[in-house]
Amino acid sequence: MASPNISFDTLPSSIRKPGKYFEFNTKLAVRTLAANAQKLLLIGQRLTSGSLAAGVLTNVFSDVEAATYFGRGSILHLMAQAAITAYPYAQVSAIALDDAAGNAATGTITIAGTATAAGALTLWVGNDRVDIPISSGDTAAVVAAALNAQLAKQPDLPVSAGVAGAVVTLTAKNKGTLGNSIKLSTVLQLAAGITSTVAAMSGGTTDPDIQSALTAVYTAGHTIICSSLTDSANLTKLRTHLDAVGGSIEQRGAVGVYALTSTLAAATTLASAINSGRITGCLAPSTQSLPWEVAAAYAAVIASEEDPARPLNTLALTGIAVIPFANRLSRTEQENALYNGVTPLEVGPGDIVQIVRAISTYTLDPQGIPDISLLDITTIRTLDYVRKSIRERIALRFPREKLSEKTPPKVRSQILDVLYKLEELEIVEAVEANKDGVICERDSQDPNRLNAKIPTDVVNGLHVFAGRIDLLL
Structure with missing residues (x-):
């Protein structure tokens, strides 16, 4: 208080006893940028066999834990399994929902005939394989009973099974429309005389x-x-939540993730209804993997990249089943998806499902005019990180600052320092060109408030390269 350029937090100016007094100031210790660890939250349905009730937030470190918490084969268990498979180091937490008072989806496998040769039957439930042997002379009822028994031995499946005669009925473990997305198919190997029909x-x-x-x-x-x-x-409720927690008051920026395995038309219709710069939805048409598994894998891949500005192009969704040839999006369809708020997935070398370009569902501004400002999901993630970095720096440097004429220049200096460090990491650019636009000034109405304007040129992803080859003869 008695010094024009040095302030003390714990040493009063009224000391009269002789001595040499020192206090420690840690406000200047941190000179680096804020950490950008990604925290992934999975939301899905549980089973009553799970040990955790709905609405209880918990960290999940393994597939086994998820099975215990939420029930084997539940939607949330399989989401956790897919996320950990796609990125084992993800910081995953989960919160469960109870089933609504609806109906569970059902499907049937009808066996017919009598085997005249030995063979095998393979049933695919989503991306999970169920195999049974067939002996010559086995009747349809015997084969159906064997299939039902094998299904009971695989508790991680998203369905339960029952048998009546030659018909095996599969029932989704969770109620709701998501069960309708579970794909069923059978393959008979040899076993002449036996047929299987899937409903x-x-x-x-x-x-x-x-x-x-x-x-x-x-x-x-x-x-x-x-x-x-x-x-x-x-998804509209998710959008409202993300806008609230990521807004200017709460300032906890987050993005939402979902996935479809249906059609491009369905995906573009849904994306247009959401139209959010904080939500990204991917499309993997007709993959055997369940839509919630695709969503969890996609979210985990996003979490694997802590650099908010770095594109996610070509990153693999490990564990997700290959999209069938007949259903893979053509070049034109991928462009259509990218113009309509849908992140297309494709099959790369080695039959790996990978991201084409991760975009948000935001395509139109409030006036209905096409707007690319939040096209890539990296843009809002970058803005969130810039805000976090500047906010933490101001909080560290000025925890108990007085507001005088000396204050705005000091705050502006710290903001510029953060921007220059962000530029070094290629998260923002053109700081020098825009530094005159960084303004810190006292509020005209509130004497205790300091306002700042911070022009931020975010680094864009290199998504398109165009070259012209001139032929010379």
Whole structure:
């Protein structure tokens, strides 16, 4: 207080006893940027066999833990399994939903005939394989009973099974429309005389409401929220949540993730209904993997990249089943997806499902005019990180600062220092060119408030290279 350029927090100016007094000032210790660890939250349905009740937020470190917490074969268990497979080092937490009072989807496998030669039957439930041997002379009922018995030995499947005569009925373990997305198919190897007919999963109705889970995690600070639910009503609630926690008051920026395995038309329709710069939805048409597994894998891959500005192009979704040839998006369809808020997935070398370009669902501004400002999901993630870095620096340097004429230049200096460091990491650019636009000034109405304007030129991804080759003869 008695020095014009040095302030003390613990040494009063009224000391009269002789001595040499020192205090420690840690406000200048941190000169680096804020950490950008990614916290992934999975939201999905549980089974009553799980040890954790709905609405309880918990960290998940393994597939086994997820099975215990949420029930083997539950939507949330399989989401955790897919996320950990795609990126084993992800910081994963989960919160469960109870099934709504709806119906569970069902499908059937009908066996007919009598085997005249030995062979085998393979049933695919999503991307999970169920194999049984068939002996010559086995009747349809014997084969169906064997298939039912094998299904019971694989508790991680998303369905339970029952048999009546030669018909095996599969029932989704969770109620709701998501069960209708479980793909079934059979393959017979030899086993002449036996046939199998598949009736697709259907009849699942009434999905739970995501709002209770979002309310429970409002202050938890997750940076990526993956939803198994893909209906527009629940995704609209996710959008509202993300806008609230990532807004200028709460300042806990996060992005939402979902996935579809249906059609491009369905994906573009859903994306247009969401139209959010904080939500990204990917499309893997007709993959055997379940949509919530694709969503969790996609979210985990996003979490694997802590550099917010670095594109996610070509990153693999390890564990996700290959998209069938007949359903892979053509070059034109991929462009259509990217112009309509859908992140297309494709099959790369080695039959690996990978990201083409990770974009948000935001395509139109509030006036309905096409707007590319938040096209890439990296843009909002970069802005969130710039805000976090500047906010933490100001909090560290000025925890108990007085507001005088000396204050604005000091704050501006710290903001510029952060921007220059961000530029070194190629997260923002053109800081020198824009530094005159960095303004710190006292508020005209509130004497205790300092306002700042911070022009931020985010680094864009290199998505397109165009070259012209001139022929010379």
